[in-house]
Amino acid sequence: MWIEFWQTRTGDKVEFVSYQTGAKRFPEVPRENFQKAVHFFKDGKTYSGAEAVYQMAACQPGRAWRLWFFYNIPGFAFLAQWVYGIIARRRDAGYRITRVLWGKRVQPAKYTVASGLFLRALALIYMIAFISFGRQVRGLIGATGIQPLTEFLSEVTRQYGSTAFWMIPTLFWWTHSEFALLSIVWGGALIGFVAAVGRPHSSGQRAAFVVLFLYYLSVVNAGQVFMGYQWDYLLLEAGFLAIFLKPVRARIWLFHWLLFRLVFESGAVKLLSHDLSWRNLTALAVHYQTQPLPTPLAWYMMQAPLWFQKASTVFVFAVELVLPFLIFGPRRLKQIAGIGIIVLQTLILLTGNYTFFNLLTIVLCLFLFDDQMLARAAKPKTVEVTPSRSRRRYGVIKLTSNRYVTQVLVAVVMVLSLTELAGMFDIKAPGPLQSFVRRAAAFGIVNQYGLFAVMTTTRPEISIEGSNDAIDWQPYVFKYKPGPLNRPPAWVAPNQPRLDWQMWFAALGNYRENPWLIRFMQRLLEGSAPVLELIDQNPFAGKPPKYVRAMRYEYRFSTSDERRQTGNWWVRELKGPYFPAISLRAAQKE
Numbered sequence: 143m144w145i146e147f148w149q150t151r152t153g154d155k156v157e158f159v160s161y162q163t164g165a166k167r168f169p170e171v172p173r174e175n176f177q178k179a180v181h182f183f184k185d186g187k188t189y190s191g192a193e194a195v196y197q198m199a200a201c202q203p204g205r206a207w208r209l210w211f212f213y214n215i216p217g218f219a220f221l222a223q224w225v226y227g228i229i230a231r232r233r234d235a236g237y238r239i240t241r242v243l244w245g246k247r248v249q250p251a252k253y254t255v256a257s258g259l260f261l262r263a264l265a266l267i268y269m270i271a272f273i274s275f276g277r278q279v280r281g282l283i284g285a286t287g288i289q290p291l292t293e294f295l296s297e298v299t300r301q302y303g304s305t306a307f308w309m310i311p312t313l314f315w316w317t318h319s320e321f322a323l324l325s326i327v328w329g330g331a332l333i334g335f336v337a338a339v340g341r342p343h344s345s346g347q348r349a350a351f352v353v354l355f356l357y358y359l360s361v362v363n364a365g366q367v368f369m370g371y372q373w374d375y376l377l378l379e380a381g382f383l384a385i386f387l388k389p390v391r392a393r394i395w396l397f398h399w400l401l402f403r404l405v406f407e408s409g410a411v412k413l414l415s416h417d418l419s420w421r422n423l424t425a426l427a428v429h430y431q432t433q434p435l436p437t438p439l440a441w442y443m444m445q446a447p448l449w450f451q452k453a454s455t456v457f458v459f460a461v462e463l464v465l466p467f468l469i470f471g472p473r474r475l476k477q478i479a480g481i482g483i484i485v486l487q488t489l490i491l492l493t494g495n496y497t498f499f500n501l502l503t504i505v506l507c508l509f510l511f512d513d514q515m516l517a518r519a520a521k522p523k524t525v526e527v528t529p530s531r532s533r534r535r536y537g538v539i540k541l542t543s544n545r546y547v548t549q550v551l552v553a554v555v556m557v558l559s560l561t562e563l564a565g566m567f568d569i570k571a572p573g574p575l576q577s578f579v580r581r582a583a584a585f586g587i588v589n590q591y592g593l594f595a596v597m598t599t600t601r602p603e604i605s606i607e608g609s610n611d612a613i614d615w616q617p618y619v620f621k622y623k624p625g626p627l628n629r630p631p632a633w634v635a636p637n638q639p640r641l642d643w644q645m646w647f648a649a650l651g652n653y654r655e656n657p658w659l660i661r662f663m664q665r666l667l668e669g670s671a672p673v674l675e676l677i678d679q680n681p682f683a684g685k686p687p688k689y690v691r692a693m694r695y696e697y698r699f700s701t702s703d704e705r706r707q708t709g710n711w712w713v714r715e716l717k718g719p720y721f722p723a724i725s726l727r728a729a730q731k732e
Contacts (some may be wrong), residue, residue, distance in 0.1 A: 143248045151202050155419040156198055156201050164176055192226035193219070204545070253509060253513065255516040256512065262338050268358065281670075292318055313356060314540075325645060343388065343389075359586055362378065367644060368644060372592075375614065377498070378586030378587070383396055403563065407591045408591055410657055414566065428597065431444050437494060557575070600698075601698060602695070605647055610689070612689050619677065628710050629711065699713075
């Protein structure tokens with residue numbers, strides 16, 4: 143099994159023969175030596191055991207660094223020889239382990255099917271993200287929106303001057319009219335669709351991913367407080383790597399590394415935060431009702447007993463802190479990691495509305511399933527082409543160029559990501575490197591991840607109310623965040639109602655920490671049509687109110703008995719004012 147594997151790697155550079163044949167051809171080596179260890183003959187020299195294996199492995203193009211490790215890292219050769227001896231003395235056990243970890247055949251993993259499926263799925267996720275934001279863009283950052291883009295760019299220019307573009311890279315520096323906003327957002331959705339139906343790995347699809355990355359980067363940086371969630375940056379990072387994606391080992395490995403960081407960092411931040419609810423395994427006992435936008439299924443999960451919630455938390459830690467290391471293991475371990483991560487993401491998707499985040503994470507798991515497994519569902523047709531001499535020469539140039547691109551890409555990603563990862567554990571990088579990482583962060587090509595590092599144990603909610611006499615107050619009802627007590631949580635993912643999401647964050651602080659909220663209330667007093675389209679029920683449809691205010695409530699899921707008696711999904715308690723009553727003139731001064 144292993145000889146077949148190495149033959150595919152070394153090609154005609156190495157001849158593999160049985161030790162009986164080798165003993166006849168090289169009588170100077172005692173036969174019992176052949177029986178104990180593999181031998182490698184090269185340039186009149188003889189190598190045995192682990193040294194022979196590393197000499198043979200170095201015959202692969204671009205793999206000589208392994209042999210350098212063997213000869214130059216102190217203790218490496220001794221350890222390699224010791225491990226080799228253990229395996230050599232237990233070859234039957236080694237065979238059984240090989241069958242368990244690799245299956246019936248050991249062969250270099252290929253990801254042609256996975257990469258093709260990934261590119262199509264990623265293009266569709268781009269399309270979903272653009273459509274979701276496009277339906278809200280005028281109300282959020284349009285000319286009469288909550289945070290107008292024109293005002294934002296003017297303020298950035300005032301603060302950073304000529305370096306403004308490098309601080310906030312976006313195409314909207316050249317044109318930021320409302321027409322430009324809509325053109326880029328809906329144009330991105332159209333290009334995402336075209337890329338999804340196009341031929342994977344074609345030059346046209348690659349060009350489409352370049353445009354999609356630039357468009358979405360522009361939207362993320364222009365969206366201010368309403369954009370820049372972790373899934374937005376995850377889409378940028380995955381989209382950036384997709385530009386260079388080819389089913390070759392090094393570039394596939396970059397997606398393994400991205401998935402590892404995404405999942406492992408999500409688990410690590412929970413422990414590094416020293417949050418008590420994670421450490422005593424009670425986090426999920428409150429999570430279902432305190433998360434930003436729960437689904438109806440979250441209510442049922444909230445009714446589960448404490449032992450179940452603690453067991454679920456243990457499962458989360460197992461998936462996020464243990465399974466990521468299997469990503470770099472043999473194919474069967476990769477598959478276990480993929481299945482475990484997909485199960486966790488599916489459960490999160492069913493109980494919470496996290497936009498396209500869970501879908502994108504699941505799509506990244508495709509790279510844990512090689513063609514040997516996926517070919518049963520999709521069998522790609524391969525056509526062998528014999529190029530002419532001129533094309534063969536061009537192919538060599540192209541191959542060399544691609545190798546350099548891969549090396550630079552891997553180097554940049556590793557430097558940025560390892561610096562970010564070290565920072566999580568309070569390991570400080572040198573000053574120039576930190577500066578480089580900060581500059582690169584604006585482009586979203588490598589990011590740090592980790593949701594819910596500190597679990598919120600209560601659910602404060604803001605109710606925006608309007609009045610014409612400052613006595614009778616009527617609430618504005620949002621589309622998806624908790625409001626009416628008898629309204630069940632909604633299924634809204636993969637769409638993200640970004641105003642509803644931002645209201646959840648605003649409730650965790652005060653209005654001074656959320657100046658956008660004052661502008662939002664001003665737009666309600668002005669009766670801004672694009673902003674009102676973000677609201678489900680406007681109690682002042684004919685004419686805007688004279689006053690608005692914000693009240694703070696504390697919500698929780700009703701118990702089974704409470705829901706049976708009242709029919710309500712929620713129970714709430716008034717905690718007091720969040721923002722005092724304000725008129726349009728006062729709002730404009732603010």
